[in-house]
Amino acid sequence: MIRIESVQHHIGPAPILSDISLELPKGRLTALIGPNGAGKSTLLRLVARLERLQAGRIAVDGQDIARTPTETLARSLAIMGQHNNVASRLRVSELVGFGRWPHHRGRPRAADHAAVAAAIEAVDLGPLAHRFLDELSGGQVQRAFLAMTFAQDTPWVLLDEPLNNLDMAHARALMARLAGVVRESGRSVVTVVHEVNYAAAWADHIVAMKNGRIFAQGPAEQVLNEALLSELYGTPIEVSSHDGRPLVLHHHAHSEAELMIRVAS
Numbered sequence: 001m002i003r004i005e006s007v008q009h010h011i012g013p014a015p016i017l018s019d020i021s022l023e024l025p026k027g028r029l030t031a032l033i034g035p036n037g038a039g040k041s042t043l044l045r046l047v048a049r050l051e052r053l054q055a056g057r058i059a060v061d062g063q064d065i066a067r068t069p070t071e072t073l074a075r076s077l078a079i080m081g082q083h084n085n086v087a088s089r090l091r092v093s094e095l096v097g098f099g100r101w102p103h104h105r106g107r108p109r110a111a112d113h114a115a116v117a118a119a120i121e122a123v124d125l126g127p128l129a130h131r132f133l134d135e136l137s138g139g140q141v142q143r144a145f146l147a148m149t150f151a152q153d154t155p156w157v158l159l160d161e162p163l164n165n166l167d168m169a170h171a172r173a174l175m176a177r178l179a180g181v182v183r184e185s186g187r188s189v190v191t192v193v194h195e196v197n198y199a200a201a202w203a204d205h206i207v208a209m210k211n212g213r214i215f216a217q218g219p220a221e222q223v224l225n226e227a228l229l230s231e232l233y234g235t236p237i238e239v240s241s242h243d244g245r246p247l248v249l250h251h252h253a254h255s256e257a258e259l260m261i262r263v264a265s
């Protein structure tokens, strides 16, 4: 389990996260949802120690991250953030190879090469493994970063908007793969998802954030209801069901003026 206790975060005087206490369940696919600016990325970055913890405590499987050596943390947790600056003169296979670093520390063995090849194959980039990143499309770059994260082969995988740029087939394949990894290997995945139906179809557990606070948490069928989602996003949302899972509908025609009033309120 990842245990987050009384975490607060400020940037200058601005409160970004206020008094977050939360348990992320082990062996589950957790979707982190909520409107833009809610603090989802900041929370993931604090857990992965990419941001300095200002107040509170975070423990990953009982290890306080403030006292865990980097190489130990890198073997228990991998994060894929939002990569705005891509080192473009890097080949796909080299990028994915970085994921193995915590395992071999500069001396890759056959098992590391095999793990890299398998991770590249799993995101459907086999034929592009030798391409430079700046010779790929946005979705292909995203898949290369996903492969690097998977190659790290950690019990915890944190993903910040992994569906960015992915077409419908690759998005669906990724969610199915995440659910499969959780089910078959007992690994734990925490992923930020904007398109709520991907969470509705595949996530076991939902954490909803708004204004730097936890707004709701629980099983998908409990959290993804009309009243809660409409309030979370400040826009009218209907929830139906499909295959026994919630199906979120927001395509009903409303005027632009009406929608903007609700977002602002």
Ligand SMILES: Nc1ncnc2c1ncn2[C@@H]1O[C@H](COP(=O)(O)OP(=O)(O)OP(=O)(O)O)[C@@H](O)[C@H]1O
Pocket (backbone or CB within 6 Å): 011, 016, 034, 035, 036, 037, 038, 039, 040, 041, 042, 043
């Ligand atoms: N460097 C920064 N300086 C000032 N404010 C920042 C900075 N980085 C983030 N913020 C603010 O922190 C808040 C939380 O941002 P964060 O990226 O964690 O939200 P998010 O829920 O991941 O949003 P999104 O869905 O848009 O990615 C936002 O209001 C954002 O404007």
